[in-house]
Amino acid sequence: MEIDPKELKKAVGLWLDALRKMEAELLAHALVVAEFAKDDPKFVDKILDTARKSPKINEVLSQKYDPIRREMMEHIKRGSLDQDLWQLLRDWKPKGPEN
Numbered sequence: 001m002e003i004d005p006k007e008l009k010k011a012v013g014l015w016l017d018a019l020r021k022m023e024a025e026l027l028a029h030a031l032v033v034a035e036f037a038k039d040d041p042k043f044v045d046k047i048l049d050t051a052r053k054s055p056k057i058n059e060v061l062s063q064k065y066d067p068i069r070r071e072m073m074e075h076i077k078r079g080s081l082d083q084d085l086w087q088l089l090r091d092w093k094p095k096g097p098e099n
Contacts, residue, residue, distance in 0.1 A: 003082060011089055 037044040075085060
């Protein structure tokens with residue numbers, strides 16, 4: 001199956017929009033953290049370290065990304081990546097709040 005440049009542009013545009021939104025959110029949080037760090041840098045480091053190691057966060061991310069990873073690896077293994085990728089993108093219905 002040939003990749004349609006119009007569809008690819010649309011998909012890449014959506015992907016970049018999502019990345020931009022995520023980065024804006026991360027930068028906003030970074031500013032908040034920087035404000036707290038002025039008062040007590042060690043406290044902020046401790047909170048961030050605890051959050052990074054959080055089993056809850058890891059569980060949420062695993063539930064969200066592991067199925068996508070498994071599915072993509074299966075498509076690559078089957079060798080029908082173009083067709084399967086476009087089908088996945090067409091059928092993909094993200095869950096949860098918008099990033």
